[in-house]
Amino acid sequence: MSNYDVIIIGGGPGGYNAAVRAGQLGLKAACVExxxxxxxxxLNVGCMPSKALLHASELYEAATRGELANLGIEVTPSLNLAQMMKQKDDSVASLTQGIEYLFRKNKVEWIKGWGRITGPGQVEVTAADGQTSRLQAKDIVIATGSEPTPLPGVEIDNQRILDSTGALSLPEVPRHLVVIGAGVIGLELGSVWRRLGSQVTVVEYLDRICPGTDLETGKTLQRALSKQGIGFRLGTKVTSATPSASGVQLSVEPAAGGEAELIQADYVLVAIGRRPFTRGLGLENVGLATDPRGLLAHQGHRTEVPGIWVIGDVTSGPMLAHKAEDEAMACIERIAGKAAEVNYALIPSVIYTRPELASVGQTEEQLKAAGRAYKTGKFPFSANSRSKINHETEGFAKVLADAQTDEILGVHLVGPSVSEMIGEYCVAMEFSASAEDIALTCHPHPTRSEALRQAAMNVQGLATQI
Structure with missing residues (x-):
């Protein structure tokens, strides 16, 4: 039996960051993946490959729909889908190799295989060839992540009915792609294939897209995507999907009840969310059980079983890579006897469509429900110099601040490159900044980031730019 200070089960953003931090702190660490x-x-079939396709599809659309021609750049583009997929795969391979380098640098051992907890401090690993090995450690970190949530009546085969993994590797551009679910994954992958030439229809059970986001920003994003050609069927449920050699026939009906309707598609993407992955983990061997949603509970990342910790998608909180990374650092530092904390109130969220949507903190709907008095400052990107010059004027920046103290309570951005700008407000809110603090901070001109300052200025109605 091999002995370690800590064993991490899972090599995703939570798991590999936990392993690297353990090595940095001098712990003997193993990561089972x-x-x-x-x-x-x-990295393999989610955030990274989707961003590679989003970027490539944006450039393709700029060339095919006249955006480059308007700038005086004349080209005659053609789509090489195989090469687009290859550059995606090459980028992913480079990133995964980078993690292996970090493991070697920090003396982390990668145990290749699937881990199963067999008792307190004990993990059995089954390799691809069926051979097993046993590991032992004082502390075990569960970081096994999540998997796509299935939809009753719609069986995923990754031939015609796809999950997010299948939608990243289609061999052809669909004539008609139906996306079930108007969340982050559905909107991003739907955007990719729409830009490459597909007719895209998004079917959503709720009466809005982007559940959980600020309502105004979600509606603004929907209008932008609708103008680009994505069709939305809101308040609609899918009851069945019948695949054939050439396509899929969907049966849909109003969520509130009503007459059924048939929709014909070439491919269907099921993107209704993700659920924790705990299958075969051996939780019963140490007396651990999930809640009705499949999540493992924790207090400060500790489960109810001494020596077993949990981070990432397999536990409560948003299923986001950067949330898992934060939890990984805090968890390992606690194992090493250090003080650590994760501020769950300030975990940003981003939808990488075009325009992008990014937010941090509370929404207007949450503040109203809590009865908290607040002020709003907004500034449109149509009045931002850099956005106008770059022909990227859709959307706005919105700052919500306490009516009495001016403390920033929430920030909601929809517009160009806002994923890169939301971090400014994450830092500001960690220091309990006021809207005035941002309003008095010099921003470079001309940049899109000036919209963030102008929105803060407008909390008091004092924006200066047009």
């Missing part, structure tokens, strides 16, 4: 490459869903 059954995939052929490290990085988990995010």
């Amino acid at each position: 059954g995939r052929a490459t490290l990085g988990g869903t995010c």
Whole structure:
């Protein structure tokens, strides 16, 4: 039996960051991962490959729909889908190899195989060839992530009915792609294939897209995507999907009840969310059980079983890679006897469509429900110099601040490159900044970031730019 200070089960953003931090703190660490490459869903079949396709599809659309021609750049583009997929795969491979380098640098051992807890401090690993090995450690960190949530009546085969992994590797551009679910994954992947030439229809059970986001920003994003050609069927449920060699026939009906309707598609993407992955983990061997949602509970990342910790998608909180990374650092530092904390109130969220949507803190709907008095400052990107010059004027920046103290309570951005700008407000809110603090901070001109300052200025109605 091999002995370690800490064993991490799962090599995704939570798991590999936990392993690296353990090595940095001088702990003897092992990371158990059954995939052929490290990085988990995010790096292999999630965040990273989707961003590669989003970027490539944006450039393709700029060339095919006249955006470059308007700038005086004349080209005659053609789509090489195989090469687009290859550059995506090459980028992913480079990133996963980078994690292997970090493991070597910090003396982390990658145990290749699927881990199963067999008792307190004990993990059995089954390799691809069926051979097993036993590991032992004082502390075990569960970081096994999540998997796509299935939809009753719609069986995923990744031939015609796809999950997010299948939608990242289609061999052809669909004539008609139906996306079930108007959340982050559905909107991002729907955007990719729409830009490459598909007719895209998004079917959503709720009466809005982007559940949980600020309502105004969500509606603004929906209008932008609708103008681009994405169709939305809100308040609609899918009751069945019948695949054939050439496509899929969907049966849909109003969520509130009503007459059924048939929709014909070439492919269907099921993107109704993700659920924790705990199958085969051996939780019963140490007396652990999930809640009705499949989540493992924790207090400060400690489960109710001494020596077993949990981070990432498999526990409560938003299923986001950067949330898992934060939890990984805090968890390992606690194992090492250090003080650590995760501020769950300030975990940003981003939808990487075009325009992008980014937010941090509370929404207007949450503040109203809590009865908290607040002021709003907004500034449109149509009045921002850099956005106008770059022909990227859709959307706005919105700052919500306490009516009495002026403390920033929430920030909601929809517009160009806002994923890169939300971090400014994450830092500001960590220091309990006021809107006035941002309003008095010099921003470079001309940049899109000036919209963030102008929105803060407008909390008091004092924006100066047009």
